[in-house]
Amino acid sequence: MSVANSLYARLLGWLLLLLLGLGGIMVQQAWLDAKLTADRAYDRLLEAATLAIAEQVKWQDDRLWLDLPPAALEMLSTDAEERVFYSLHDANGRFVTGNIELPALGTENSHSSPGNDIFTVDNMHYRDLPLRLGTRYARIDVWQTSAGFEVRMAHTREGRQQLTNQLFRRSLSYILGMAALSVSIFLVAIRLALAPLTRLRRALRERDPRTLEPLTLPLPRELAELREALNELLKRMRRVHAGQERFIGDASHQLRTPLAGLSARAELALRHQDPEQWRDALKAMLDTSTHASRQAMQLLSLTRLNNPEYRPELKPLNLAHLAQDAVTRHWSTCHRAGIDLGLNAPSAETNTTPPVIFGEQWQLEEALSNLIDNAQRHGARHITLSTTMEPLGILVDDDGPGIPTALRTRVLRPFHRISHDPEGSGLGLAIVNSIARAHHAQFILSDSPTGGLRAALYFPASQPNLSIAENTPCAT
Amino acid sequence: MRYLSTCLTLLLTVFITPRPGLADNILGDTTRTAANVLTLNAKNTSSKNELVLHGALDMEYITPILSAFHQRYPHISITYRNLETLELHQRFQDAPNEVDILISSAMPWQYQLANDGYAQSLDSPIAKSWPAQARWRQELFAFTFEPVVMVVHRELTQRYGQLSGYVDLLNLLKAHGTDLNGRIVTYNPATSGAGYSHAIQEAQLSPRYWDLISAFGNANAQLVNTTSAMLEGLIEGRFWIGYGLLGSYAQPSVEANPELEIIIPESYVLVTQRTALVSRHAPNAENARTFMDFLLGKTGQHIIAEQTPLGALHPEVIGEGSAAELRRLHGDALRPLALTPALLATLDNLKRQALLQRWQREFSPTLPEVTTSADAQ
Known part of the structure; x- marks a missing residue:
């Protein structure tokens, strides 16, 4: 069971892809959130520490004075033991005191609102140490004047990093838990959703192989459609099955009649002592058995043609040559019966493109024989074969009584006869029809300009393009 | 090996x-x-x-x-x-x-x-x-782990009895300050790192530290830069009370000189x-x-x-x-200096100046203030 062919794997694959995508976004968001939360929490510390220092800034001896509260520094060093830096600058940015001289933060907040504390915070680097720097600008009011100053404090990021990791780990475990739960629910859900398929398979497998009854098991909508399609197929198969049974019944009936005739004739002859009678009887029996064997042959070929597994070997054939051969073959029989069999070939020499189709030679020969035979049998005096180019086809015209339009489709069924001709098998036109179907050709019965019936075989125009013209098997 | x-x-x-x-x-x-x-x-x-x-x-x-x-x-x-x-x-x-x-x-x-x-x-x-x-x-x-101790000369205990802590010392100085004129030795916080470090720590630990400094000033205490200098004077008998000596350095001298005695105060002891x-x-x-x-x-x-x-x-x-x-x-009396950023505060320029000025004021209110920025880090 490869992945591409398994519904289960396909569904699971898509769901997992979705889960992976969403999970990725959630993980990224969780990381950003954790970072933001940690920064916010620790920035509060920076804010409080700068405030604690700013409150201790005094104006003394005409200069800024600071009694540095150690707690302000302690505040910034949490369990992570961050490095702490601070410095105090006057309004002009000159260094007053501190353990290092910290840089000023961006110029956009250039002390625009004097009197108010302004606290800003940002990331920076000091000697390769990543620091978070908070600056507070404040003023102290003395009698004559008011002095601005700036407290800058920074610490390293270990504590923030630890908090971020801690928060992120917690979010991650939630996300992973949810993912695990989702996957297990997916697994169960897909299995449940696909369970009716298993039921259908089991129902099909457990069926009596001989029955063609429709399936009735209850299925979800999507599979109910499949069940209906299956039932359609079964219905068609039932029809085909019935047709076949009828055919077999007809066929055995057809063969039983001549066999019964033979028995009756032989019995009758045996009652006589006259050899002349026997001779007549034998002659009649020979005729009957010849006819029966021909009928058996036709039944066989019809069965063969109707077999859906049958794939004819298609070869390029020249229709003109086929018609020519058929005329040659039947000419003597027709001549003896006083029938004029002719070929109406449209000047084959001038025609640059011969009417080539792909087909099985023996089948097409059989079809033409049947058509000539049929015309002959139904009292035609003139039979003419001709080929056409547009559309590609072969025609058999006669001047017999023809077939009424209403019956033209019915005569194509096996064992259907118009006249009660004892010689006819009722299979000739059915065989031609089957051959036409095997060649994707149209078999059309119409009125002939010569007064009788025109039987036409029109082949599809889009024949496989082959440059075979003269070296076809029938180009004799 | x-x-x-x-x-x-x-x-x-x-x-x-x-x-x-x-x-x-x-x-x-x-x-x-x-x-x-x-x-x-x-x-x-x-x-x-x-x-x-x-x-x-x-x-x-x-x-x-x-x-x-x-x-x-x-x-x-x-x-x-x-x-x-x-x-x-x-x-x-x-x-x-x-x-x-x-x-x-x-x-x-x-x-x-x-x-x-x-x-x-x-x-x-x-x-x-x-x-x-x-x-x-x-x-x-x-x-x-070195406690900061007092060292007293036997002369003192024979005259005024046993000292057990800061209160005893303060009371002794108040009662007999003139008798002990020049007999007390301690660090000069302005010129000694250890002295400064002790002073700032003690000032935070006890508000009565300033009373003690003031009493030292009244008794004309001698200010030196090293424990060794204090020990030298104590051994010679010039000083009777040494205040704020490194215990680790004092101990061998005290062991070698039966005249001397180490006193570890009960209320709090700085530890270097x-x-x-x-x-x-x-x-x-x-x-x-x-x-x-x-x-x-x-x-x-x-x-x-x-x-x-x-x-x-x-x-x-x-x-x-x-x-x-x-x-x-x-x-519980031991107060080791914690390794925290508070140590940075002790190095702050302004803080140092403020503490030394206060110290000077308490020690000798009459003298003009000494500028002490020379040894700023």
Whole structure:
């Protein structure tokens, strides 16, 4: 069971892809959130520490004075033991005191609102140490004047990093838990959703192989459609099955009649002592058995043609040559019966493109024989074969009584006869029809300009393009 | 190992170098000895396998540690320079790649170096298991435990009875201040790092500290820069009370002089700790890490406990000469300076000026204030 062919794997694959995508976004968001939360929490510390220092800034001896509260520094060093830096600058940015001289933060907040504390915070680097720097600008009011100053404090990021990791780990475990739960629910859900398929398979497998009854098991909508399609197929198969049974019944009936005739004739002859009678009887029996064997042959070929597994070997054939051969073959029989069999070939020499189709030679020969035979049998005096180019086809015209339009489709069924001709098998036109179907050709019965019936075989125009013209098997 | 020890000769060379001028002796609290450089050479001197230490720790205390280390790692040549704390600090900042290990009792200064990123992080199991309150970030390690004590001369106890703490001392000074004129000696916080460090700590611990300073001023107390100087005067009998001496340095002198007596106050006792750090730019970082593991390991700590009065800090080293023993005896009174950013506050310029001005005011209100910015870091 490869992945591409398994519904289960396909569904699971898509769901997992979705889960992976969403999970990725959630993980990224969780990381950003954790970072933001940690920064916010620790920035509060920076804010409080700068405030604690700013409150201790005094104006003394005409200069800024600071009694540095150690707690302000302690505040910034949490369990992570961050490095702490601070410095105090006057309004002009000159260094007053501190353990290092910290840089000023961006110029956009250039002390625009004097009197108010302004606290800003940002990331920076000091000697390769990543620091978070908070600056507070404040003023102290003395009698004559008011002095601005700036407290800058920074610490390293270990504590923030630890908090971020801690928060992120917690979010991650939630996300992973949810993912695990989702996957297990997916697994169960897909299995449940696909369970009716298993039921259908089991129902099909457990069926009596001989029955063609429709399936009735209850299925979800999507599979109910499949069940209906299956039932359609079964219905068609039932029809085909019935047709076949009828055919077999007809066929055995057809063969039983001549066999019964033979028995009756032989019995009758045996009652006589006259050899002349026997001779007549034998002659009649020979005729009957010849006819029966021909009928058996036709039944066989019809069965063969109707077999859906049958794939004819298609070869390029020249229709003109086929018609020519058929005329040659039947000419003597027709001549003896006083029938004029002719070929109406449209000047084959001038025609640059011969009417080539792909087909099985023996089948097409059989079809033409049947058509000539049929015309002959139904009292035609003139039979003419001709080929056409547009559309590609072969025609058999006669001047017999023809077939009424209403019956033209019915005569194509096996064992259907118009006249009660004892010689006819009722299979000739059915065989031609089957051959036409095997060649994707149209078999059309119409009125002939010569007064009788025109039987036409029109082949599809889009024949496989082959440059075979003269070296076809029938180009004799 | 035996092969190595037999073929390696332990060379103990003591160089006598010119002493730095007295003017430099602002922060220092090292006992003045003639020897300022100690070299222990490996036999195989061709290989450059060295270890350079700078310390504010007197030769007599560091020698047992270095010798033991050398015995164990004879292939490493050791150079130890004994420097004043400020000189040590300054020299390191000028050339941080000249030295592997810095040892100093000036905790704020050491802390500042580590805070500024001059120290490298030690990740050995020994360094990691070091007590949390005695280290900062795996970078700065306190490895001794030295209480700050009072030393009194027998003369005093014979006259005025036993002293047991600050209140006794204050009452004594109030009652007999004139009799004790010039008989008291203590650190000058303006010129001594240790003195300044003690003063700022005590001022925070007790508001009555200023009463004491004022009483000292009334009794015309003498101000010196080193424990050794105080001990000298006490031994000679010039002083009867020494206030704020390093216990580790006082102990051998007191043991040698029955006239003297150490008093550890009951209410609170400051504790100084020597700290060691490995320079980020250490030229022999591998050897430096080996030495730190030795110093903080049980072997080194046992040597500190048994052969020096410095006080071993290792939690598994107990008994005499260990921090555990001192804690057992004095319990809650011990106030070791925590390795926290608060140490940076003590180094703040303005704070230093403010404290020294206050001190001066309390000590001698009549005298004009002394400008003390000369020794600002």
